[in-house]
Amino acid sequence: MRTKFTLGRVGIVVASLLCAVAPPWSAARAPIAASGSSVEYWPGADYDPSIPSVRRVLGFEFGAEMARADQVTRYFEALAAAAPQRMRTFEYGESWEGRKLIYGVISSERNISRLEEIKSAMAKLADPRRLGPGESAAIIQSMPAVVWLSHSVHGNEPGTTDAALLTAYHLLASRGDPRVAKMLEETVIVVLPLQNPDGRERFINSNRAARGLEPDPSPLSAERDEPWPGGRMNHYVFDMNRDWFTQTQPEMRAHVGLMLEWMPVVVADIHEMGANQTFFFPPEADPLNPHLTSKQLSNVELIARNNAAWFDKAGLRYFNREIFDGFFPGYGSGWPNYQGASAMVYEQGSSRGLVARRSDGSLLHFSDTVKSQFIASLSAVEVVANNRSRFLTDFANYRATAVAEGQREPVKAYVIPEAPDADMAARLAVTLARNGIDVRRAEAAFAACGRRFEAGSYVVSAAQPTKRLIRTLLDEKTEMKADFVKRQEERVSKGLPDEIYDVTAWSLPLMFNVPAVACNNDPIVKGTLVARDWQPSGTVIGEASSVGYLVPWGSTASARFLTAALRAGLPVKSSNKEFTLGSVRYPAGSLFVDGALASENLASRVLELARQSGARVTAVSDSWVTDGPSLGSPNMLHMPLPRVALVWDEPTERYSAGHARFVLERQFGYPVTLIRARRVSAANLDGFDVIVVPGEGGSYAAAFGKRGAENLKNWVQRGGVLIGLGSGTRYLAEKGVDLLPLKLENALESDATKDSSAKAGAGAKPDSAKSDSDKSDDADSRVDAKELTTEADLQKAERPLKAPPRPVAGVLARADVEDEHWLTAGVASRLNVLVTGNDIYAPVRLNDADTVARFAAPDQVLASGVLWEENRRQLAFKPFVVSKATGRGVVVGFTADPNFRAHMAGLNLIFINAIFRGAAITYDANTQ
Numbered sequence: 001m002r003t004k005f006t007l008g009r010v011g012i013v014v015a016s017l018l019c020a021v022a023p024p025w026s027a028a029r030a031p032i033a034a035s036g037s038s039v040e041y042w043p044g045a046d047y048d049p050s051i052p053s054v055r056r057v058l059g060f061e062f063g064a065e066m067a068r069a070d071q072v073t074r075y076f077e078a079l080a081a082a083a084p085q086r087m088r089t090f091e092y093g094e095s096w097e098g099r100k101l102i103y104g105v106i107s108s109e110r111n112i113s114r115l116e117e118i119k120s121a122m123a124k125l126a127d128p129r130r131l132g133p134g135e136s137a138a139i140i141q142s143m144p145a146v147v148w149l150s151h152s153v154h155g156n157e158p159g160t161t162d163a164a165l166l167t168a169y170h171l172l173a174s175r176g177d178p179r180v181a182k183m184l185e186e187t188v189i190v191v192l193p194l195q196n197p198d199g200r201e202r203f204i205n206s207n208r209a210a211r212g213l214e215p216d217p218s219p220l221s222a223e224r225d226e227p228w229p230g231g232r233m234n235h236y237v238f239d240m241n242r243d244w245f246t247q248t249q250p251e252m253r254a255h256v257g258l259m260l261e262w263m264p265v266v267v268a269d270i271h272e273m274g275a276n277q278t279f280f281f282p283p284e285a286d287p288l289n290p291h292l293t294s295k296q297l298s299n300v301e302l303i304a305r306n307n308a309a310w311f312d313k314a315g316l317r318y319f320n321r322e323i324f325d326g327f328f329p330g331y332g333s334g335w336p337n338y339q340g341a342s343a344m345v346y347e348q349g350s351s352r353g354l355v356a357r358r359s360d361g362s363l364l365h366f367s368d369t370v371k372s373q374f375i376a377s378l379s380a381v382e383v384v385a386n387n388r389s390r391f392l393t394d395f396a397n398y399r400a401t402a403v404a405e406g407q408r409e410p411v412k413a414y415v416i417p418e419a420p421d422a423d424m425a426a427r428l429a430v431t432l433a434r435n436g437i438d439v440r441r442a443e444a445a446f447a448a449c450g451r452r453f454e455a456g457s458y459v460v461s462a463a464q465p466t467k468r469l470i471r472t473l474l475d476e477k478t479e480m481k482a483d484f485v486k487r488q489e490e491r492v493s494k495g496l497p498d499e500i501y502d503v504t505a506w507s508l509p510l511m512f513n514v515p516a517v518a519c520n521n522d523p524i525v526k527g528t529l530v531a532r533d534w535q536p537s538g539t540v541i542g543e544a545s546s547v548g549y550l551v552p553w554g555s556t557a558s559a560r561f562l563t564a565a566l567r568a569g570l571p572v573k574s575s576n577k578e579f580t581l582g583s584v585r586y587p588a589g590s591l592f593v594d595g596a597l598a599s600e601n602l603a604s605r606v607l608e609l610a611r612q613s614g615a616r617v618t619a620v621s622d623s624w625v626t627d628g629p630s631l632g633s634p635n636m637l638h639m640p641l642p643r644v645a646l647v648w649d650e651p652t653e654r655y656s657a658g659h660a661r662f663v664l665e666r667q668f669g670y671p672v673t674l675i676r677a678r679r680v681s682a683a684n685l686d687g688f689d690v691i692v693v694p695g696e697g698g699s700y701a702a703a704f705g706k707r708g709a710e711n712l713k714n715w716v717q718r719g720g721v722l723i724g725l726g727s728g729t730r731y732l733a734e735k736g737v738d739l740l741p742l743k744l745e746n747a748l749e750s751d752a753t754k755d756s757s758a759k760a761g762a763g764a765k766p767d768s769a770k771s772d773s774d775k776s777d778d779a780d781s782r783v784d785a786k787e788l789t790t791e792a793d794l795q796k797a798e799r800p801l802k803a804p805p806r807p808v809a810g811v812l813a814r815a816d817v818e819d820e821h822w823l824t825a826g827v828a829s830r831l832n833v834l835v836t837g838n839d840i841y842a843p844v845r846l847n848d849a850d851t852v853a854r855f856a857a858p859d860q861v862l863a864s865g866v867l868w869e870e871n872r873r874q875l876a877f878k879p880f881v882v883s884k885a886t887g888r889g890v891v892v893g894f895t896a897d898p899n900f901r902a903h904m905a906g907l908n909l910i911f912i913n914a915i916f917r918g919a920a921i922t923y924d925a926n927t928q
């Protein structure tokens, strides 16, 4: 902090020199010096030549080129090899595309020699329930504090990874700088240089492929205009910066596991944003999650003030508070807070390549972006080094006060009953365990909160160090400050956008559609702790049988059994109706693996599938059904092996496409053919039984054209199953496509709007009359006077006549399901749906299509989150899932995307039904 900071942009000198010697035939404008090779990142630093620079290992200067994923690994390994006493590198996982996920640990020789001791001390400090007297103080006195620097969770934010290389180099190579010595002495710096190698490779490939004679700073240059889907996301097109508590992606699951192993006290998640922005660091904007503590906020501010001081010295501009709120807990700068760290986001304006021209005409070099992220990183480490015991004490207190609050507050525990959906209850339990939460699985039945729970139910005590995370994940609602919500209501009523950055609802029991009963006592239950990697195994009940096997439909385990059985070539049928066999009631959709049609080894193959899928299968020795269709009934649908296609690439909404693909391929083990949208108009689609149309990011109408719409229509007529997701459904309902009889609604007409439209109508008549009669009568062009007595009157009068409903940031809404429809077999009678945006459709007439699921009544529809009052009234009873038989095929429309972030496990089954039961009913109709 005390070094005199004089930064010269030598790069610019180089540029003008180049200009002076440039031959006359070169381009008229000065060549762009993209390398920034002479940038002085840390003026006055004296570097030890025995520590290899990036130039020595990778052949370019820091910030002169974007290091590729394998180069990042190579450089970290070279650093660790040069200074093994002060740096170690480790692998912590693998990306979808098989790239190594690595991290480096940097500290003093003394600390590096006792890393295991430090980890176990932090684990102790993290669990006040197991600390002996005086142990906490001893740890705080003797242990360094772990600082966590995570880079490039978004692959197209390139400077952050190269800043990680520079940070590691600086910490190891600096000589004679007492500040660096203190950082190494007092802290252990964990550097994850690249969280998303697949996305970064995609970005660098497209950038390099577009490069020409020199790096092009134009905002329009193909270098920074990434082809679909862009480098931000991972292989399955997930924004991993929303995946922290659900951990659907292997990259994030590994990252979270690693963080729980180390327990950092400070986390910086380092990002980039648009080129015209400067640099953002906290304080974050409102709204804040109510479970954040004031200590965390003041610790983050302490770091931010140091960042500000460094930035002032370096002549760097920054801002804070205006955007990036702290409400959603699934960010890399959010989730670590709920473990007791003080976490923050850094956002640097991105050059998105080697050089970008900003709107003010200035050039932003890649090296500039590396420099600011490097300085902000060191600043954070410096603050922790200077305040080590404060940060450790605050961490320990966070964990201890969380336990105390859990003992004191009314909610003392949550119980997740094993019934009605054992598979989903287990999925929820494992998800919580992966968040570092203790979940016990009861070994015997027990009574709690006035009711009885069966063995196998799960208990989550609130008296845990992660209590605040438990509350924000398991409570149905996380409260947003009332005055903030009021301000947003006012903004949207004036036609301004709201200031909410992400969804306002994420309650896991709602998203998984399983109950979590909040108890006012913490039941004493003998049980085993659920492990992070636990996968409940399925079973086969009863002796091997020649009749066959039954799988009750309704759990996602039964759906995994179905997809695996179909792929294994087993003869599977699905009942259209519920039935009773033996003493068991089987819901509609239940599967029958027909022993009469199977080849040998059926028993062992079914057992293997049951184990893998987690399904509970019953061997049938007596086929006598006492109620409902028999096993040989025509109501036992043959389940074909459907060939499923998914519309892909421009103009699909990339997340919707990626999430749908992920759910089918990775959660249900079923392969999908990706068809680029531009092929839809002319392709022969007859090779597919099911086509999924994800949400649209651009216009399907433009991409498919008339010919594409006809192609899809004819394919449906011939027996195809066409499924629209979210705004993909909007396309299917569009004029000229007309595959679904859905109509988007305008905003609800309030009384005042009706008034003003009447007035507008009244005013229109004299207007038209004016042209052919008395032109001098000015009064005819006037409307009747209206007295406005309140602000509300004014708002109503100014409101546009026909406008879409107000967009919603993201809420969980309840929907009720029609039973007795092929789409809803085995599906719970009430679902929770993630609703964003403003697509609300008018009710569909009974003879036009089947409304299979519709949003609940006005007083029931909002399950969680911030929903504008008017939208709540308007959404009630409106369609969620609509199905229409067309020719020999069927069209299904989900008005909200059921696969949102793969978080909505409770909607898996209705989506699976649409595909597999849809293929079965059309197959059945077409083979009769």
Ligand SMILES: [Zn+2]
Binding pocket: 153, 154, 157, 270, 271, 272
């Ligand atoms: Zn980012």
